[in-house]
Amino acid sequence: MDKHLLIERIKQSDKSAFNELFIHYYSRLCRFAYVILHCEHTAEEVVQDTFVKLWEKRKSISILGNLDSYLFVSVRNASLNSVKYASNRKNNFASDELMKEPESEPFNQEVFLKRLHIALEKLPEQCRIIYFLKNMEGLTQDEIAQYLNLSPKTIENQLKIAMLKLREMLYQYKHTFYNGYE
Amino acid sequence: MKNNNIYNKIIGRLISGDLPEGEENGNPEEMEVMDQYQTIIEQSKNITFPEFSAEKGLIKTEYKLQKLNHNNKDFKLAFLKIAAVIVLGVFIAYLILQQLADRSSNQFIEIYVKKGEKLNMKLPDGNAVWLNSCSSIKYPSNFNGFNKRIEVTGEAYFDLRNNTNYPVVICANNNIINCSSAAFNIKSDSSASNTVILVEKGWITVSNPEIVKDYEIKEGEKATLATYFPLAVEPGYSQNELAWRTGKIIFDNTPLQTVASTLSEYYDVNIQIEGEIRYCQFSSQYVNIDCKTILNDIQLQFKPSIIEKNNQIVIKGADCN
Numbered sequence: 001m002d003k004h005l006l007i008e009r010i011k012q013s014d015k016s017a018f019n020e021l022f023i024h025y026y027s028r029l030c031r032f033a034y035v036i037l038h039c040e041h042t043a044e045e046v047v048q049d050t051f052v053k054l055w056e057k058r059k060s061i062s063i064l065g066n067l068d069s070y071l072f073v074s075v076r077n078a079s080l081n082s083v084k085y086a087s088n089r090k091n092n093f094a095s096d097e098l099m100k101e102p103e104s105e106p107f108n109q110e111v112f113l114k115r116l117h118i119a120l121e122k123l124p125e126q127c128r129i130i131y132f133l134k135n136m137e138g139l140t141q142d143e144i145a146q147y148l149n150l151s152p153k154t155i156e157n158q159l160k161i162a163m164l165k166l167r168e169m170l171y172q173y174k175h176t177f178y179n180g181y182e
Numbered sequence: 183m184k185n186n187n188i189y190n191k192i193i194g195r196l197i198s199g200d201l202p203e204g205e206e207n208g209n210p211e212e213m214e215v216m217d218q219y220q221t222i223i224e225q226s227k228n229i230t231f232p233e234f235s236a237e238k239g240l241i242k243t244e245y246k247l248q249k250l251n252h253n254n255k256d257f258k259l260a261f262l263k264i265a266a267v268i269v270l271g272v273f274i275a276y277l278i279l280q281q282l283a284d285r286s287s288n289q290f291i292e293i294y295v296k297k298g299e300k301l302n303m304k305l306p307d308g309n310a311v312w313l314n315s316c317s318s319i320k321y322p323s324n325f326n327g328f329n330k331r332i333e334v335t336g337e338a339y340f341d342l343r344n345n346t347n348y349p350v351v352i353c354a355n356n357n358i359i360n361c362s363s364a365a366f367n368i369k370s371d372s373s374a375s376n377t378v379i380l381v382e383k384g385w386i387t388v389s390n391p392e393i394v395k396d397y398e399i400k401e402g403e404k405a406t407l408a409t410y411f412p413l414a415v416e417p418g419y420s421q422n423e424l425a426w427r428t429g430k431i432i433f434d435n436t437p438l439q440t441v442a443s444t445l446s447e448y449y450d451v452n453i454q455i456e457g458e459i460r461y462c463q464f465s466s467q468y469v470n471i472d473c474k475t476i477l478n479d480i481q482l483q484f485k486p487s488i489i490e491k492n493n494q495i496v497i498k499g500a501d502c503n
Contacts, residue, residue, distance in 0.1 A: 022243065023236045030234035040232045048243045055247060109225070116225050135226040156194070163193045166222050 003067045010058050018058075022051055028137070029075050035132045036079040036125070046078045072147040076129065112170075119169040123162055130155055131162040192216050294318040295336075298450075300426070305332075309350075312339040312427045314369075315450075337369040339427050343383060357390040357407050364401075367424055376408035380419050388413070422448070429470040435463040438480070442497065449473040452494045459486050459499030 009017035026047060033043035050071065054061070120128060133144045134155075141159075145152040293313065295301045301313040306325040313319065317336025322329045327348050332340075334354040342350050343363050352359040354370040355377045364384030370377040379388065381403055387396040390407060397413055399405045404419040422444045425431050431448065433441055439460040442453040451473060462484055468476060477495070481488055486499030 019240060022240050026236035026239050027234040030239070031231045034231060034234075040234075044234060044239060044242075048239055048246060051243050052246050052250065056250065109228075113225060113228055116222065117229055120226075120229075131226075135223050136229065136231075160193045163219055163222070167218055170222065 007067060010055070011061070013058065018051075018055055025071055026051075029071060031137070032072065032129075032132070033075050033079045035129060036076065037082060038121075042082060043079070046082055047075055050074045050078055066146050068143075068147050069149050073149055076148070080125070115170060116166070119166050122169060123165055127158050127162040127165070130158045131166075134159060193219060289323045290320050291323055292318060292320040307345070309344050310341040314338065314426045334368055335370065335372060337367070337426065339365070339367045339424070341365040341383075355407075357388055359386050359388050360396070361386040367427070376406060379405045379407070380423060381405075382424070420444075431468045431471075431476075433464050433466050435465055438462050438464055438484070438497070441480070445473060445476060454494060454496045456496060456498045457486075457500050459484055459497065459502065462499075462502035 006017050006021055010021065029047045029050070030043050033046045034040065037043050037046065053074075054071075120131065123131065129148070130144055133139045133147065134141070139147070141152055141155045144150075144155050148155075293301070293303070295313045295315055295317050297315050299315050303311055303313070305311060305321070307330070311319065314337035317334070317338055319338060320333040321331060330348050330350040332350065332352045334352055340350075340352070340361070342361050343365055345361070345363050349360050349362045352361065352368065354368050355372055355375055357370075357377050359368070359379070361384075364386050365382045366384075366386055367380040367382065368377065369379075379386070379399060381399050381401055383401060385398055385400045387398050388405060388407065389396045397405075397415070399415060402418060404416050404423075406414045406416075421428070422431055425444075425448050431444065433444075436444075437460065438455055441464050442455045442460075445451070446453045449472075464480065464483065466476075466479055477488060477497075480486070480497070484499055484502055486497050489496045489498070
């Protein structure tokens with residue numbers, strides 16, 4: 001897919017180019033928004049609105065550099081601006097069951113995933129977004145840097161912080177992890 | 183607890199993709215820590231997301247776009263109605279104003295200053311203008327209200343601080359200068375199509391076809407507008423650039439090279455400087471003094487050879503003594 005050509009066609013009000021772009025990016029951007037918003041419906045709304053804006057501004061728009069970057073940064077900003085953002089965060093993740101489990105319990109993937117999920121929610125915003133792009137969407141550091149318009153060094157630092165914090169929060173699993181080497 | 187350093191190192195390797203798979207002789211302590219992180223990363227991949235259907239999303243987006251267009255049309259119609267009324271009103275007002283303006287005749291006053299002369303004059307509204315030689319200004323005879331427009335060629339100094347209600351609009355080399363209360367110097371060179379503005383008091387705004395929006399130039403700033411480079415603003419300028427009006431020339435540890443170019447410009451002569459002497463520093467102050475006296479002072483201080491021929495003065499010297 002030639003992104004520059006696509007943008008040029010969109011600028012000339014070519015609806016089929018817009019649809020192509022939409023299909024290509026929609027679900028990825030929705031997952032990305034979901035990581036921030038934790039609400040399927042709001043995530044979809046935010047992404048749809050971003051595309052609506054793109055179409056509305058198509059004539060005056062000038063995308064400097066990367067199209068991915070433009071879309072991801074737009075969705076990120078729109079998500080963070082979303083009114084529902086703050087309330088959702090509070091309601092869903094007030095729970096503090098993370099540390100309560102005894103250490104000796106056998107490893108249960110389902111429980112672990114649940115805890116990991118909660119731990120991820122507790123990461124700072126930037127950290128979480130970057131961790132998601134790296135380990136769930138499988139992007140490289142350089143790609144993330146481009147997507148979010150940040151320096152690769154920032155990405156690396158944020159990932160380090162994310163890993164250290166996750167490890168700290170999932171400390172009760174240290175025996176499970178250690179087993180193979182004892 | 184191990185220190186953070188080792189964790190940092192391990193995470194660095196993990197995120198850079200330098201994983202230890204197949205690495206048999208790794209440090210066992212490191213391997214343990216590494217394994218913890220790796221489990222976290224691998225498990226992260228198992229976190230599931232809701233399914234987002236692009237097709238359904240597209241349908242919804244289409245609907246939103248349609249709704250938006252519809253709203254726009256309603257808005258446009260209402261807007262057009264209001265706009266039509268306003269345009270009509272403005273048009274009638276314009277016709278009446280033009281009738282009134284025609285009565286007070288649309289003649290222009292043009293003033294041109296010959297080579298070697300200077301002029302200090304007052305505009306009809308009481309503000310002062312100085313014109314350098316080979317310069318001109320042109321303004322309407324009914325210089326008031328919205329008619330405060332002046333066209334400038336060459337070099338002129340405007341003191342428009344005695345300005346009450348309407349701004350003065352000055353046109354020089356396609357540049358439009360808007361001024362409510364300021365004193366400033368405009369020098370426009372139509373052959374090189376560049377214009378230099380020094381603002382001595384107050385502030386002005388400039389615009390021209392190359393600059394998209396009006397640009398404000400503040401007290402003490404020097405702005406250069408040229409076709410090849412739309413606008414350059416620098417803080418500060420030399421008082422000698424205003425010498426044509428004040429008659430004051432000040433050198434303060436100025437290299438002779440700069441002295442020569444200042445004198446060339448001010449006295450309209452061609453002064454060339456040759457040899458190492460061009461870097462020697464010269465300090466002195468003059469008020470309404472002729473060129474000869476200054477050259478004499480230079481001769482006394484640095485003892486160069488000064489030769490005058492064919493309208494050209496050549497200063498030649500090897501060192502500063």
